[in-house]
Amino acid sequence: HGHGHDDDSHIEKRSQPGAPQPNPVDLSPLTWGDVNIIHTTDTHGWLSGHTKEASYSADFGDFSSFLYHMRQQAVHRRKDLLVVDSGDLHDGNGLGDASPVNGQYTRPIYQKINYDALAIGNHELYVNDVAENTYRQFAPGWGKRYLTSNVFIKDSLTNKTVPIGNLYNKFRLKFGTRVMSYGFLYNFKGAANNTVVEPSNFTVTLPWFQKSLKEDVDMYLIVGHVPIRWAEATAVVQAIRAAHPSKPIVVLGGHLHVRDFKVYDNRAFGLSSGRFMETLGWLSVDGIRDRACRVEANCVGKNLTVTRRYLDTNVYTYKKHSLAHPKQKFDTWKGRSITREIFKLRKTLNLSNTIGCAPQDYYLARYPYTDARSLLNLVANEVLPTAVVNASRPYPGVVIINSGSQRFDLFKGPFTLDDTYIVSPFHNDFVYATVPYSIASKMLTALNGAPFQKRGDDTPLPAYASNATLTPGYVTKDDYGYGGDDWAHSSIPYVPSPNYISSPLPTGLKDTDLVDVVWLSYFTNLVHPILKKLDPVNSYTTGIYRSDVDTNSMLLKFVKAKWTNTSC
Numbered sequence: 001h002g003h004g005h006d007d008d009s010h011i012e013k014r015s016q017p018g019a020p021q022p023n024p025v026d027l028s029p030l031t032w033g034d035v036n037i038i039h040t041t042d043t044h045g046w047l048s049g050h051t052k053e054a055s056y057s058a059d060f061g062d063f064s065s066f067l068y069h070m071r072q073q074a075v076h077r078r079k080d081l082l083v084v085d086s087g088d089l090h091d092g093n094g095l096g097d098a099s100p101v102n103g104q105y106t107r108p109i110y111q112k113i114n115y116d117a118l119a120i121g122n123h124e125l126y127v128n129d130v131a132e133n134t135y136r137q138f139a140p141g142w143g144k145r146y147l148t149s150n151v152f153i154k155d156s157l158t159n160k161t162v163p164i165g166n167l168y169n170k171f172r173l174k175f176g177t178r179v180m181s182y183g184f185l186y187n188f189k190g191a192a193n194n195t196v197v198e199p200s201n202f203t204v205t206l207p208w209f210q211k212s213l214k215e216d217v218d219m220y221l222i223v224g225h226v227p228i229r230w231a232e233a234t235a236v237v238q239a240i241r242a243a244h245p246s247k248p249i250v251v252l253g254g255h256l257h258v259r260d261f262k263v264y265d266n267r268a269f270g271l272s273s274g275r276f277m278e279t280l281g282w283l284s285v286d287g288i289r290d291r292a293c294r295v296e297a298n299c300v301g302k303n304l305t306v307t308r309r310y311l312d313t314n315v316y317t318y319k320k321h322s323l324a325h326p327k328q329k330f331d332t333w334k335g336r337s338i339t340r341e342i343f344k345l346r347k348t349l350n351l352s353n354t355i356g357c358a359p360q361d362y363y364l365a366r367y368p369y370t371d372a373r374s375l376l377n378l379v380a381n382e383v384l385p386t387a388v389v390n391a392s393r394p395y396p397g398v399v400i401i402n403s404g405s406q407r408f409d410l411f412k413g414p415f416t417l418d419d420t421y422i423v424s425p426f427h428n429d430f431v432y433a434t435v436p437y438s439i440a441s442k443m444l445t446a447l448n449g450a451p452f453q454k455r456g457d458d459t460p461l462p463a464y465a466s467n468a469t470l471t472p473g474y475v476t477k478d479d480y481g482y483g484g485d486d487w488a489h490s491s492i493p494y495v496p497s498p499n500y501i502s503s504p505l506p507t508g509l510k511d512t513d514l515v516d517v518v519w520l521s522y523f524t525n526l527v528h529p530i531l532k533k534l535d536p537v538n539s540y541t542t543g544i545y546r547s548d549v550d551t552n553s554m555l556l557k558f559v560k561a562k563w564t565n566t567s568c
């Protein structure tokens, strides 16, 4: 990603020579329609922007300034503009995860962005307290704009099960477009026990949903923490289509962390806008308030004019697209104050404190996991043996983790407290059972053959550009083909990896020798049936392997032990 190594002062240094800057390019102007949408998803607390990657270095203050200018433009053009987020605000960055209560500092900053519609993500629902805080401290601030059509919580005060936000919201935009909006979460099975996720194909049959379809509106907006190609999304599109043969439908999805765009039919479209504040999605729709379409039957099969664009989140991009004149001042007072607040919080949380020096780059998905440049290779062969395997146990240990617990690349140079959350944010506990080697040695293969918890289609999108003059980045192919990426990039390779990886198996053991098989409590439900299948006769007791380390702190422990040279 052409990263340089910067610290918190990037905010001030950004405009100075020598600071990492994206190579200036000519970005083509955005196309505006009757209705235009700016979309974020899976931001996972990355409000500081990417301090080590210039392409994605804008922070939430810059985002706020950008939105101010875009809204000005919309008024000037007499076009409607909507700003939408598809959830997953927690887990993945120190700003959200290093605070005493997860999200306590990030939630108020999200609240400063004037989103028109938001949906809840699965990362708001793993932990009871996070779900409760989302319900009590986040949802109310948005009024009807926080949409949870199929996600409920058991209110701890009333014992009643209620929607965390609003089931739906009908509203009118500045220039008259009437919108019916819903918020859907995919069929998430791991939600905390104080919450309920309803399958979307059931929700759409309910009386409240069917009744909402009778309202007179110009378009449907489905904000979803749902991959746009999954059945959970198409079920909602189809339910609306069944009642409205030609009404415009827009799905703003997420969860897979990819840039994508889907055409459901001539008048229904879906956009997905990446992850970690690397991407702002742009969608323009023209022809929404076509008078001829008041009788819906007249417009079945009539094309809407739709464009999509994936913007890289740097200040250059923001200025280029939002300012009416290049010399106009970009930073707004509000934007600056958000930037300052983020800067202060990062200081309070010590996020830029260097713990050690990474000797090289380690990539999550650029190389096969057997490659020395693979992060999963580092974790399996160095982090787990150093920071997790417990030498004081009477038996040798083999540690298995889900590769999905590792979330981002680890770059050469200063490794900070922030990086421990960026790379490995979860506090998953290590649990174990002592089993014969013959069983221990089969666990990893068995797990990789078991049904996986997510991600579905991991096939990489094909790359088309390999050009040394371009900076590496996203090269997206979607239902409109190539060309959606705002910046032309040379593509970064994507190599799928196994769902589970493990530390090396202990060597020189007989089949009957005992071994500690260690895994994460996060996927215990998959391990027990495997143990039962491998050894139907015996049952094994399981317990916490070590109480002093989890998947987040293992990295801290490893770096403190092995990357001690701090002058980098």
Ligand SMILES: Nc1ccn([C@@H]2O[C@H](COP(=O)(O)O)[C@@H](O)[C@H]2O)c(=O)n1
Residues within 6 Å of the ligand: 042, 088, 122, 123, 126, 255, 256, 257, 402, 403, 404, 405, 406, 426, 427, 428, 453, 454, 455, 522
């Ligand atoms: N305690 C947890 C929770 C989640 N994961 C991993 O994250 C994936 C979901 O993340 P999205 O941003 O895509 O929603 C999940 O499939 C797990 O791989 C985890 O490891 N531990």
Ligand SMILES: [Zn+2]
Residues within 6 Å of the ligand: 042, 044, 088, 255, 257
């Ligand atoms: Zn996510």
Ligand SMILES: [Zn+2]
Residues within 6 Å of the ligand: 088, 121, 122, 123, 225, 254, 255, 256
């Ligand atoms: Zn998700």
